[in-house]
Amino acid sequence: MFQFTLILIHIAIICTDWDQRELEHVPLLYSTVLYLRPPATFKAYYLQRIFSMLIKETADEGKPSVKEFWKSYNILKGMENIDTSWEQVTLQCMNGVWPRAWPDAVHSFMGFDAIPALKQEIVKLVKDVGFEEVEEYDVQDLLESHAEQLTDEELIELDQQWISKESKDDDDIRQKAKNLSHFFELLDEMTEIIQSGDPFLEWSARISRVLNDAVACYREIFCSKIHAGEQKSIKILF
Template structure:
């Protein structure tokens, strides 16, 4: 019912935006429409809101012992057990009271930037091997045109929804996860047999166990993700805090180097290529000890004694506030906390419309023709 209601609100918002000529357009988010939508989006394991939370707690309490038995039978060590999780990131969204956000709010017909991308982050239980981050955004942002995607410090995937979809995940699993982990196992003198723990997200194929004989996939019980998922025990939250700190630090360095450059000027020049660099560097900041410790709930036999993140979210927030003061901004702790929490908020109809326009603008930008070489140029030395 929530999805049906959301679809109808979005339809009305789009109808209002289009204006004249759309009065006769009709749309009914019926039960039949929802069933077709569910099939197309590969939604599964839906849980009716309001079901007893005790069932979730019981499942979360029982699952670690079941997983421990799977690990024991398979002979997996902590280096061979992996987990990945998806998350959203508003890569160009600033705290409410920054100079940038104030200007955006004051500008007519313009909402505060909510340019969104999706991330897939993961590592093994030992914490000594981080998977290369997967970033999902539009096909050809202007900032990366002419750049070979293989040179980026992340895995670049694309679709109009800026989401890790079923097809994106399958491609990532086959062409990135399997080769990366195979090489890692070889470098550690381990046999290539791994266990991948996933939640029940719609983008995770239900038959993933059939994809590769050396990769066993185990799914967390429905509605236990927040209780058990390792990446959700502080890793993703810390990563996003590190990302915000790096963005502010980048702005500070830029304005210090060029005294004529304002924060507003910097933010106009901050593009998705710079964001990708910050994403990679922020992921590098997550410590091995923390990546290992967050498995304590799911795999107590692997997790070390967890005394908290070395660089906690609270510490990073204070760093951001200090940096903002050097940028003559008015950011307070509450503003930064609110921003970090906003990454998980439901998008409004206006937000979704804005994202749709973002993709249209990207598609309207012509893609430059790839450079062609003559046989004479190919025969000569590379530049």
């Protein structure tokens, strides 16, 4: 008979549909959850990567300022950094969760913790940016702050930022939908030219299919943006 352990972090509701005879719920101490190696190591890699990007994009003359860099840091860059940072988390680190979560099950050395070295590297990067007063404990406080609950004031400020962002997003959706619409018009025009001037209909039809298949993902994006715009219009009516 096999036994499996599933660790859930920041979960408010425990599923009760499973057979309780086969499921044992063991709450972990906050201090244990906070220092689980994979999430903590990922956060350290993510922070290191952000400051590396900051130095790279602001170091030379004529490049954006630190403030301009943060303003240009969007969801896409964040997703790319998340992906790269998780790739840096090794399998050894993933297995390293067990000494804290289930120490009785660990009978061998799990490797050295990468977080201390990462914190030192982050401090060096931050000081290279110009924040000379930052020390290692400041980086530790920053890493731990991601697990803290937001205050009422912070939630209100975040809500106001989202309202402002939604207004800007509406303009972006309309502009991107307009650009995609123009792109598809040009594509349709190009396929018509190919088909009208080609005596071999099989070839021109094949090329048209290849082109349409290649841009299918963009058609999905276009349809989703049109749908998002329609949903916004419907909400305004109510």
